Amino acid sequence: MIEDILAASVRIGTPLLFAALGGLLSERAGVFAVGLEGMMLAGAFAGVIATWLTSSLGLGLVASAAGGMALALVVVIATQRYGADQMVTGLAVNILALGLTSFLLRGFGARGEAPVLRVPTLAPWPIPWLADLPVLGAVLFRQPPLTYAGIVLALGVAVWLARTRAGLTLRAAGENPYAVFAGGTDPVRVRALAIVACGAIAGLGGAVLSLQQVGTFTDGMTNGRGYIALAAIIVGRWRPMAALAACVVFGAADALQLRVQGFRLPVSSYVIQMTPYLVALAVLAGVGRSARLPAAIGVPLLRERK
Amino acid sequence: MRKLAVALLAAVVAVATPSAGGSAQSGKVAMLLPGSINDQSWNAAGYAGLQKLKAQGMEVAYSENVQAADHIEAMKDYARRGFSPIIGHSGRFLSAAQRVGPEFEKTFFLVGSGSGGAKNVISIDIANEQFGYLVGVLAGRMTKTGKVGAVAGLEGLPNMIASMGGFRLGVKSVKPEAEVRVVYLQSMEDPAAAKEAAFSLIAAGADVVAGKLNAGHAGLIQAAKEKGVWATGRSLGHTAIAPERVLTNINEKWDEVYVAAVGDLKGGKITGGYHAYGYHTPAARGADLQYNEQRGFNTAVPAAVATEIEGLKKKMASGELKVKPTKDDARGGA
Numbered sequence: 001m002i003e004d005i006l007a008a009s010v011r012i013g014t015p016l017l018f019a020a021l022g023g024l025l026s027e028r029a030g031v032f033a034v035g036l037e038g039m040m041l042a043g044a045f046a047g048v049i050a051t052w053l054t055s056s057l058g059l060g061l062v063a064s065a066a067g068g069m070a071l072a073l074v075v076v077i078a079t080q081r082y083g084a085d086q087m088v089t090g091l092a093v094n095i096l097a098l099g100l101t102s103f104l105l106r107g108f109g110a111r112g113e114a115p116v117l118r119v120p121t122l123a124p125w126p127i128p129w130l131a132d133l134p135v136l137g138a139v140l141f142r143q144p145p146l147t148y149a150g151i152v153l154a155l156g157v158a159v160w161l162a163r164t165r166a167g168l169t170l171r172a173a174g175e176n177p178y179a180v181f182a183g184g185t186d187p188v189r190v191r192a193l194a195i196v197a198c199g200a201i202a203g204l205g206g207a208v209l210s211l212q213q214v215g216t217f218t219d220g221m222t223n224g225r226g227y228i229a230l231a232a233i234i235v236g237r238w239r240p241m242a243a244l245a246a247c248v249v250f251g252a253a254d255a256l257q258l259r260v261q262g263f264r265l266p267v268s269s270y271v272i273q274m275t276p277y278l279v280a281l282a283v284l285a286g287v288g289r290s291a292r293l294p295a296a297i298g299v300p301l302l303r304e305r306k
Numbered sequence: 307m308r309k310l311a312v313a314l315l316a317a318v319v320a321v322a323t324p325s326a327g328g329s330a331q332s333g334k335v336a337m338l339l340p341g342s343i344n345d346q347s348w349n350a351a352g353y354a355g356l357q358k359l360k361a362q363g364m365e366v367a368y369s370e371n372v373q374a375a376d377h378i379e380a381m382k383d384y385a386r387r388g389f390s391p392i393i394g395h396s397g398r399f400l401s402a403a404q405r406v407g408p409e410f411e412k413t414f415f416l417v418g419s420g421s422g423g424a425k426n427v428i429s430i431d432i433a434n435e436q437f438g439y440l441v442g443v444l445a446g447r448m449t450k451t452g453k454v455g456a457v458a459g460l461e462g463l464p465n466m467i468a469s470m471g472g473f474r475l476g477v478k479s480v481k482p483e484a485e486v487r488v489v490y491l492q493s494m495e496d497p498a499a500a501k502e503a504a505f506s507l508i509a510a511g512a513d514v515v516a517g518k519l520n521a522g523h524a525g526l527i528q529a530a531k532e533k534g535v536w537a538t539g540r541s542l543g544h545t546a547i548a549p550e551r552v553l554t555n556i557n558e559k560w561d562e563v564y565v566a567a568v569g570d571l572k573g574g575k576i577t578g579g580y581h582a583y584g585y586h587t588p589a590a591r592g593a594d595l596q597y598n599e600q601r602g603f604n605t606a607v608p609a610a611v612a613t614e615i616e617g618l619k620k621k622m623a624s625g626e627l628k629v630k631p632t633k634d635d636a637r638g639g640a
Contacts (some may be wrong), residue, residue, distance in 0.1 A: 004509040012502055014545045063432070102342065102371070114370075115346030116543060214497040214528060217523040219342045219371060254499075259491045260504040262455075264639035269461045269490035272638075 001056050005255050006139040010147060011213070012243075013251030015040070015222075017150045018205030020236070021157050022198035028161065028238055030174035031196030031294045036202050038097030040074040041207070043203025044210035045101040048217040049108070051119040051198045060119070060202065060211050061146075067205020069196050071097055076192045083300040094226070100123075102219045114219075114281025119165030120160020121215040122146060144212045146204065151244070153201070158240040170194055174294035177301050188301050202226070231280045235287050238294065248284070253279040335359050335568065336389035337527050338380050342394040345521040348494075348558075349586050350541065352395035352418060355564030362565070366493045367457045372459035377402035385410040391428075393418060393564065393570060397465055397489040403427045414571055418560065421464035424578040430567045432592030433584025434468035435475075435629040436622050437556045438518075440595060441538050442476020444553060444603075445514040446484055447611045448536050455507030457517035459494035461638060469518045471631020487512060494518075497525030501517055504537075514538075514553075527552060536606075545598055553604045557596040566590035585622035 019040050023033030046067025051060030071093050078084040078092075109115035122144045130141040148260070161167040169190055172180045177187035210224075212215050228250055236243030253276040261272050314351055314625030335356065345354040353368065359365045369391065372380050377394070381402055384392045393413035394403055400422065403415035407427040421499060445454040454477055460466050474486045488502045500522035504515050508529065514536040523540050524547060530537030531548035539545060539555035549575035564584050567590075570576040583592035595602050595615070603612050 001509075004506075008502060008505060015498070031586075046585060054400075109344065114342050116344050118547070137429070179425055188353070194486060197611075209498045213501060214525055218345060218497060218524075220495065221497065223499070235313070256488055256503065258503050259510070261638050262487045262506060262510055262640065264637070269638040273352075273490070273492040 003135045003138050005259065006135070008255035008258075009248050009251035010139060010143065011251070012254050013247040014143075014147045014150050014212075015205045015208040015225055016229045016232055016247040016267055017154065017244055018146075018208060019226055020232040020247055021038055021153055021201045021240060022201030022205065023149070023229055023233050023240055024236075024240060024243055025157065025194045026198035027233060027297060028294055029170050029191045030177060030294055030299065030301075031075070031079060031191055031195055031235070032086040032090060032298055033198055033202075033230065034087050035071060035089075035093035035226075036198075036205075036229050037095035037224065038090075039199045039202035039218070040206035040209070040222045040226050040229075041094075041097045043206030044072045044219050044221055045105070045206070046070075046203065047207040047211045048117055048119055049104075051107075051211060051230065052117045052223055057120065057211060061207055064203045064207035064211070065200040066203070068206065069198035070199070070200070072196045072199025072202075075199075076141070076195050079300065080192050080195070081187050082226065083302045084299055086300075101217070105219070111145045116216065118216050122212040141266060146208045146212045149204075150208075154244045155242045161240065163216045171294075174296055177296050177299070185284060191301070196303055202229075204231070209268050222275065228276070228280060231284055234291055235280075237284050237287070248254040249283070250280060290297065311476050316331060333391075333568075333572075334365040334367075334386035334389040335391060335393065336366070336386075336387075336395065337393040337395055338372045338377070338384075339368060339370050340372060340398055341520050343368075345495070348520040348540075349395065351560040352393075352564070355561040356393075358561045359568060365462065368510045374398065377587075378405055381406045381415070382409070385413045390414050391416045391568060394420070395560075397429075397431075399462055400427075400429060416564070416567055416571070418564070419465045420580070420582055426507060426578065427510055428567075428571070428576055428578055429580045430563060430576070431465055431468075431580070431582050432558055432560075432563060433582045433586070433622075434465050435472035435631050436584045437593050437595070438469040438472025438631075439476035439479075439629045440618060441516050441554070441556060442473040442478075442486075443480050443615060443618065444476075444607065444611065445473070445516055445538070445596075446477040446480040447603065447614070448553060449481070449484060449514050451511050451513045452481065452483065453487070453511040454511035454516070455486045455489070455504070455505070455510070456515065457489050457500055457503045457519060457522075459491045459519060459522070461490040461636070462633065466518065467633055468631055468634075471633070472629050472634050473516060473634030475561060475629060475631055485511075485640050486638075488636065488638050490638050491519070491522065495521040497522050497528070498519040501525035501527070502527045505533070507533055508533045538605040542596060542598055550604075552597065553607055554595045554597050554602060556593050558593040559590065562590040563592055585619050586625060 019036045026033040043064035047060040047064035050063030078089045127141040173187045173190040180187040232246035235246040257275045313545040341349040391535045394414045395418045397419045400420040415428045431597045504526045
């Protein structure tokens with residue numbers, strides 16, 4: 001029972017984790033990552049299309065990252081080149097991704113009808129020895145590749161942000177971009193690179209859904225997960241490992257919600273379905289109050305002003 | 307938020323093919339669909355009906371992914387352009403049809419899977435309780451653990467009560483001690499969430515998973531495939547995902563239903579209210595249990611069980627067996 005719920009929490013949390021890690025890079029560099037939902041969806045779509053065309057899941061993953069990056073470039077151009085509002089740009093990108101993926105999918109069908117593109121899924125890679133551990137084996141070591149990749153990425157981003165010069169520069173771009181400028185580095189460039197990295201990682205989050213879990217693309221299949229990832233970033237106070245924990249907690253809330261429904265409760269399923277969102281709200285209300293945003297987040301940096 | 311994207315999409319996708327003669331016999335039929343026509347499930351089935359009407363020489367148009375906020379405007383738009391009947395392919399279109407109906411008295415509004423209506427607003431549905439019941443009987447006969455599960459959405463909607471209630475009654479009719487667990491999801495279009503829901507049922511011991519989802523149903527089949535349990539689908543495409551695990555599909559013949567309903571409408575046989583198509587309406591039975599084009603069931607289903615289900619179909623046709631699920635029969639949980 002515990003093993004089952006924990007394994008489900010990890011599975012449900014994995015796509016959120018990728019999106020949260022990507023968004024975290026963007027936000028630590030000073031750019032709100034509202035476009036995560038769209039970047040995930042673009043990644044989910046591009047991954048399926050590429051896998052379907054080339055029969056290679058590897059190329060599919062590359063395409064997922066590229067799909068997310070393509071949307072990220074739109075954000076870069078709008079917010080960094082033209083100083084557009086980051087929130088509005090993010091929302092616009094989400095709407096763009098929803099419409100564009102639905103529209104392009106129909107381009108692969110006859111007479112403008114949406115086809116069903118079925119692709120193989122990434123199978124679990126049990127890790128020898130570790131997979132046989134009680135409880136932990138099933139939860140952590142019998143997962144598909146992207147789940148391992150997500151955990152490794154979280155560790156990598158945590159170390160990179162805290163311990164490397166480049167990580168320091170990225171954080172400075174979000175806290176005091178003019179110091180970065182004074183140090184001889186262009187903060188706009190730093191932010192642009194962070195947004196593009198965010199797109200690539202969030203795109204892989206979409207691939208978790210389409211290539212690892214389901215094996216096809218359907219319209220709007222991210223279904224709001226990008227927004228939950230945004231909440232996970234805030235709950236995790238912009239720290240990678242804490243964001244990972246938040247994603248697992250949100251995954252657990254969803255896993256529990258499904259299992260609680262399995263018992264006969266005198267409560268409407270609609271109420272039970274709300275729990276993951278209520279958990280997110282409650283945690284945000286508690287943790288969010290003391291959360292400190294990167295000081296220069298949302299502040300546009302225009303070349304002319306420097 | 308989806309609205310803008312969807313409106314753009316609808317504008318691009320909506321196709322109106324002018325009919326050759328435009329004679330009095332052919333008409334202009336429009337269809338509004340709540341999801342995408344490629345979902346291998348609910349929306350694909352409705353769209354197939356529209357294609358059949360087109361083959362009969364009618365002028366057709368459709369809009370996909372029509373969101374609740376756009377129901378009324380989309381209906382009015384088609385009504386002004388002279389389409390009749392205007393088909394809303396989901397019970398969700400009923401309230402919009404009831405709002406728009408009195409304003410366009412000469413236009414007929416057909417609500418697929420609706421539950422009521424008056425005058426020019428007509429709800430048609432397949433007899434979900436019959437098909438849910440038969441799948442329940444099959445699940446009850448196939449389970450070895452004595453536990454079966456189902457994943458659905460939109461708890462409390464009349465057609466969902468019919469489907470899930472019928473399912474539970476079917477299971478209990480052959481195995482009264484069996485445990486039937488139903489889990490309802492927030493979205494019927496989210497395959498990743500459906501897969502997790504199915505996993506939760508399987509973890510609780512279910513060795514047959516059924517349900518009623520749209521694009522999400524593929525996730526349920528995928529879960530059964532990975533865990534090696536039985537599943538029932540909603541289209542022949544689901545058999546293709548896991549040929550060895552799918553027992554049968556409730557293959558809804560919305561194409562036949564809409565052709566029959568539009569015919570009945572023109573013949574004056576149906577008017578405002580609710581009409582169900584099932585084994586009791588031989589001209590269009592609404593759906594059938596199909597594994598693939600040739601077979602009704604997976605070869606793993608014993609012949610005796612298949613025969614038993616055929617017998618039940620006959621009893622439904624003659625009216626001897628009437629399935630009447632209540633809200634409690636369709637409850638979530640065990």
